[in-house]
Structure formats: C-alpha cells, structure tokens
Amino acid sequence: MRKARLLSSASRAHLECISRAQVETCVCFSTPAELLGEVVAVACVVKKGATPPDIDQLRAGVKTVGNRFKPCVLVYMDAIPKGPTGKPKRIGLSQQLKIPTLLDGVETYSVKGVGNDLGPLIWHAKKLDGTPVQMKAFSFPMTIQLDMNPDLGTEERSTHILYLEEVNCAVRKLTIGTYADKVKDEEGDPPIITREVPITLPYAKEAVEDVLYRATHYGLDMDAEMASEGRPGEDFAADYYVYDGEGNVVLRHSWRVGCKTTPPGRMMRLVGVLHLEEYRKEWDGEKKKDAKPVD
Numbered sequence: 499m500r501k502a503r504l505l506s507s508a509s510r511a512h513l514e515c516i517s518r519a520q521v522e523t524c525v526c527f528s529t530p531a532e533l534l535g536e537v538v539a540v541a542c543v544v545k546k547g548a549t550p551p552d553i554d555q556l557r558a559g560v561k562t563v564g565n566r567f568k569p570c571v572l573v574y575m576d577a578i579p580k581g582p583t584g585k586p587k588r589i590g591l592s593q594q595l596k597i598p599t600l601l602d603g604v605e606t607y608s609v610k611g612v613g614n615d616l617g618p619l620i621w622h623a624k625k626l627d628g629t630p631v632q633m634k635a636f637s638f639p640m641t642i643q644l645d646m647n648p649d650l651g652t653e654e655r656s657t658h659i660l661y662l663e664e665v666n667c668a669v670r671k672l673t674i675g676t677y678a679d680k681v682k683d684e685e686g687d688p689p690i691i692t693r694e695v696p697i698t699l700p701y702a703k704e705a706v707e708d709v710l711y712r713a714t715h716y717g718l719d720m721d722a723e724m725a726s727e728g729r730p731g732e733d734f735a736a737d738y739y740v741y742d743g744e745g746n747v748v749l750r751h752s753w754r755v756g757c758k759t760t761p762p763g764r765m766m767r768l769v770g771v772l773h774l775e776e777y778r779k780e781w782d783g784e785k786k787k788d789a790k791p792v793d
Contacts, residue, residue: 520548525578529571529592531600532666539571539592541578550574553604570600574608579616595619598635599665601706607635623714633718636748639663641741642705644762644769649735649755652677657690658769660697660705667702674770674777693781695770705768709740709749712762718749722757731756738762 522545529539544550551559553572560568573595581587587594595609596619606622621635642660656676663669675692725731733755740749753761766772 520544520551522546523578523586525586525588525591526569527588527591529597529600531570533602534566537570537600538567539573539597540569541573541575541586541591541595543575543578553606557604570604571597572604572606573597573619574606576610577612579613596635596637598637601665608632623710625714631714631717633713634748636709636713636740637742638665639743640706640709641739642709642765642769643737643739643741644765644771645737645739646766646771646774647735648737656771656774658771660702660769662702662706665706667699667706670697670699670702672697672769674774676774676778693777695777697768697770701768705765708762708764708768712738712751713749716751720751720759722751722753722759724754724756725758729758731758732761734761736761738765 522543524540524542526538526540528536531537540556542551542556553569556572557565557568579587579591579594581589594614595607595616597607608620608622610617610620619635620632623631623633625631640662642662644658646656646658647654656674659673659675661671661673671694673692673694675690677690722732732753734753734757735755736753738749738751739747742748751762753759770777
C-alpha cells in the first residue's frame, strides 16, 4: 500500500513539476531513504537557456500531495533514459544513476550523457558560507583512513581504518594498526599490527557526516596551508583518505608539522586516535597475560 501510494504521488508530482516554465521534461521515481525507506525523486531536463529550478522551487510547486510525497531528490539530466516500452524510465532509475540513500533533508545531483552512456553522479552541495560546490557523489561501501604522525618514528605512528558497508552504517568495522617496535620484517621495515576495536552506530554515522563536511568545506584534495614566518604552526601531521568500493581515493586531506589548518579533531575522536594510549595499555596487558613463563 505504501509503495502504491508513493508511486501514485510521484505521478501527480511529475505532472506538476513538468508544468513549470523551466522544465522541458521530467520523470518522478522512487529512491532509497534511511528514515522513510523510500522518497520521491525527480529527474529533470531543463529547457535550453532557462534557469534550472531548484529542489525547493519544485517542492513548492507541487500542491496536490503532502510534504511526505513531494520530491526530496532532484537530478538534472541532459536526457531521461527510456525504458523497454520507449517511455521515460522509472523503475531502476535510482540504481542506474547510483543515487546514494538519502540521509536527511533534500539533495540535488546532476548527470551528463544520453541513454545508457551516462557520466558519474555529481553532487550539488554548499559550503558553510553558502557557496555552491559540485563534486562526484560519495558511494558505499566507503573506507575512511586516518594515518597519524607519518613524519615520526614507528612507535608514534598509527593507522585507523573505518569500513562502512552501507549508508546506514549497520555493517561497520574499525581497525587500528600500530607498528611493532624494534622488530623488522624481511625488507627491513617494522610490521604493522592491526586490531579490531568496537565502534558504535552513532559514531559511524557521525564519521560519514564528517566526510561530507570536510568535502564541502575544504574540497576533495587538500594540503594544509603552512603558517607564515613568525607565526607558530600546528605540531601535528596526518593523512586523511576516503576510498570508494573499488579502492579509488575520492578524498585526500593532508597536514604536516607547521601548518596553520587545525587537525581533524572530530574524526580523531571517532576512530580512536584520542583513546590510543588507553588501547595500547590494554593491548600490552593482553600480551603480558598471554606470555608464557620463562623456565
């Protein structure tokens, strides 16, 4: 019943969206959402020379359905893919466009291309100051990696890797790697010892929020600006990476000692950097407990 109502509402929203002066054609379809399960999305082809309508304008123009059934996701397209019958595609369009599960509020994307020859999904976001920014949309599974103190000796270095299977973070895994002290492998490098540590669902979701915040505020590729002469810089170094499901780096932020950009404090808290000394003591205690007595 809920699915049928959503599709019926989508059809009515479609008629009201296409009536707008800027819209050449559009199609409404369902797309996954974390809270409601599914929401209405609209793929829109804008008339040549017209100003593209934003999601708030489209929602305001839909009068015959309640807010629950108004479009929450807008995708600008060059042309809307056709289904087997030759009509604009609805079923499976969200999966074809690889639209992420909607976490909250409304979102806007764009896709270049025609038919099945489509480019990547581009996320239309805003910086904290309201400046619009466009970037490739993040997808899942997602891996967040924070390498601490890459400029120091192995005893001070650590790597923190958070793997998130889905946007709702229900499947999550946090591993912390530290380097063995005074031990070398065959190539003369200290081996890394990894241990899995618990991470709560709220922490995992907050980590995704931090990725989105950093992407919109600092961009996808950042080297922290160094402090000018005579001004003290941060005594801090780290590398922050986000990988997509195919292992491609989709975000890279880097800090080095002497930079004037503050460290990623929220992510350091979420992935256990701020509790590393406590973990080390716990792990050292486990080693002593498991050690065999010397005869």
